[in-house]
Amino acid sequence: MERERFNEMTENLKKLYNTGALGTYDANGVHKDVYLFAHCSATMELADELIKMGIIPVAILDNNPDKYGMDYKSIPVCNPINAVNGAKSGRDAIILIVSRFYEQMVSQMRKLGFKGRIEKIIDYNTYAEYSLSPDTLIRKSERLKLGMERLKKIKSEYPGYFVIFCPFPALGDVYLCMSYLMPYLNVVGREQISVNGTFRYKCLVCVVGNAQKQIVDLFGYAEVLKMNQKEMDEAIQAVIYKDDSECYIAHQDRPYVVQLHRALYKKCIPLETIYKCGVFGLSTDTEPVKPVGWENFDYKSYQNNFDKEVKNDSKMEIGSNKQEILEKSAIIAPYAKSVVSLPESLWIDMVGDLKAEGYQLFTNVSGDEKPLPDTKPISPTIAQMKSLVEQIGLFIGIRSGMCDVIKTANCKKIALYPDYYYCDTKWKAVDMYAINEFENIVVKDNDTWEEVKKKIKDI
Amino acid sequence: MKYNAKGDKDPARELYRIYEYDEGLCFPDMKFRCGSLDNYVKTGLLTKEELEEIWKENDLMK
Numbered sequence A: 001m002e003r004e005r006f007n008e009m010t011e012n013l014k015k016l017y018n019t020g021a022l023g024t025y026d027a028n029g030v031h032k033d034v035y036l037f038a039h040c041s042a043t044m045e046l047a048d049e050l051i052k053m054g055i056i057p058v059a060i061l062d063n064n065p066d067k068y069g070m071d072y073k074s075i076p077v078c079n080p081i082n083a084v085n086g087a088k089s090g091r092d093a094i095i096l097i098v099s100r101f102y103e104q105m106v107s108q109m110r111k112l113g114f115k116g117r118i119e120k121i122i123d124y125n126t127y128a129e130y131s132l133s134p135d136t137l138i139r140k141s142e143r144l145k146l147g148m149e150r151l152k153k154i155k156s157e158y159p160g161y162f163v164i165f166c167p168f169p170a171l172g173d174v175y176l177c178m179s180y181l182m183p184y185l186n187v188v189g190r191e192q193i194s195v196n197g198t199f200r201y202k203c204l205v206c207v208v209g210n211a212q213k214q215i216v217d218l219f220g221y222a223e224v225l226k227m228n229q230k231e232m233d234e235a236i237q238a239v240i241y242k243d244d245s246e247c248y249i250a251h252q253d254r255p256y257v258v259q260l261h262r263a264l265y266k267k268c269i270p271l272e273t274i275y276k277c278g279v280f281g282l283s284t285d286t287e288p289v290k291p292v293g294w295e296n297f298d299y300k301s302y303q304n305n306f307d308k309e310v311k312n313d314s315k316m317e318i319g320s321n322k323q324e325i326l327e328k329s330a331i332i333a334p335y336a337k338s339v340v341s342l343p344e345s346l347w348i349d350m351v352g353d354l355k356a357e358g359y360q361l362f363t364n365v366s367g368d369e370k371p372l373p374d375t376k377p378i379s380p381t382i383a384q385m386k387s388l389v390e391q392i393g394l395f396i397g398i399r400s401g402m403c404d405v406i407k408t409a410n411c412k413k414i415a416l417y418p419d420y421y422y423c424d425t426k427w428k429a430v431d432m433y434a435i436n437e438f439e440n441i442v443v444k445d446n447d448t449w450e451e452v453k454k455k456i457k458d459i
Numbered sequence B: 001m002k003y004n005a006k007g008d009k010d011p012a013r014e015l016y017r018i019y020e021y022d023e024g025l026c027f028p029d030m031k032f033r034c035g036s037l038d039n040y041v042k043t044g045l046l047t048k049e050e051l052e053e054i055w056k057e058n059d060l061m062k
Helices: A003-018 A041-052 A081-088 A102-112 A134-157 A171-187 A210-219 A229-242 A260-265 A271-279 A299-312 A344-356 A382-392 A401-405 A429-433 A449-455 B011-019 B037-042 B048-057
Strands: A033-037 A059-061 A075-078 A093-097 A117-120 A162-165 A192-195 A198-201 A203-208 A223-227 A247-249 A329-333 A360-364 A376-378 A394-398 A412-418 A439-443
Touching (some): A033 A041, A033 A081, A059 A081, A081 A093, A081 A102, A093 A102, A102 A117, A134 A162, A134 A229, A134 B011, A162 A171, A171 A203, A171 A210, A171 A401, A203 A210, A203 A229, A210 A223, A223 A229, A229 A247, A229 B011, A260 A271, A260 B037, A271 B037, A329 A344, A329 A382, A344 A449, A382 A394, A412 A429, B037 B048
Parallel strands (some): A033 A059, A059 A075, A093 A117, A162 A203, A162 A247, A329 A360, A329 A394, A360 A376, A394 A412
């Protein structure tokens, strides 16, 4: 889950808790039944937060019968009718939702007869508002107008360019888009031009976020424009409204009319194939384009800077072998924006174990992320990642967009997959996100580092 | 007033174009500048019959 969304979720949970809607007891001293709707990664993160608050949800409601009987941290997945039956038996119940299908879920629960409180914990659909009030129509029409103006401005600044929109700030999505955009541009016959002696397509890729901009630059065959989420949403709505043939929305899930995920009810189509075939309509044997704009990561300079910081902060410790060439070292990437996190204890045990084996350890951090204890923080740019992991030799990370970025790096790479289901499908995260160039390891709910380590070859 | 790409007067489609108001509806005959389930048929990942089943099973034709 993106940090902004996560913050929104925890903030709304706190507010709800403070109103007494959660974690309270009824007159008989019976705890209120808290249900969650939709067995997906966002719901699992919500469950994690509730558990931290001492609230154990009764069940995760889901419409997929294949999931009934499963559980997440002992919270069973069951038919939504269970919440209705629970409430009918006199239990005080509340349903919490962190899904963009909030309105449909509310409608379903009301039709089933659930009369209790239903709360939206994250407002995913600021663009798709489910109201027909004149006020909404006016506001949304104004928003569309802004989008039209923005699109006009983009087109005046980039005349004759084919404009691609990557709607969300997800590294992996932008990486996959760029991996298959070039073959798509060839198929649809888009023009190539020479810019300072380098060939590029007359194509502009619009993204949200700095790292996402760096991804586009890394591929080096298109121009890039960074915008904020509001501007992006406005512009995309203008593209939908105008049906503009000089624009393309390159995403697996936006606009929602794309419905690509529906095919997952029939068969497993990994995310990369969704982009290749579903988003761009390319044949299954199309090879992905590889990034070209890699830069060297100057480890010596990093070490010198780190040493200076350490001198200024006596609390920090570094290994005695700090000047040695990186013979036995590993970079750990425990953070991801849009997947369920792994327990902190797993990472800490991993650090302890690898330290004992003589590894020098780094945590890949950005923004306000904290390094794991006893590891050094390291924050390369996107373009430096490949060089860095190749110098270090071993990458262990939760499966995130960063794994896509370094898939072509020549070193040992291990991706850890929390054991969750992809959206409301019967496919696991590893089915959807596995990378051929990685060792893909599934981490079950209660797996210890020792158990995870046994699944990894030669570590 | 033009309501959709075909010029049909269809307020639901117009609302979708303005703010993705769809209330669970979908318009499989409307093509937007993005990917599509049809691409899966084109690339051999789905058969035509499977695609039709998806539309039917998910009640997307209403």
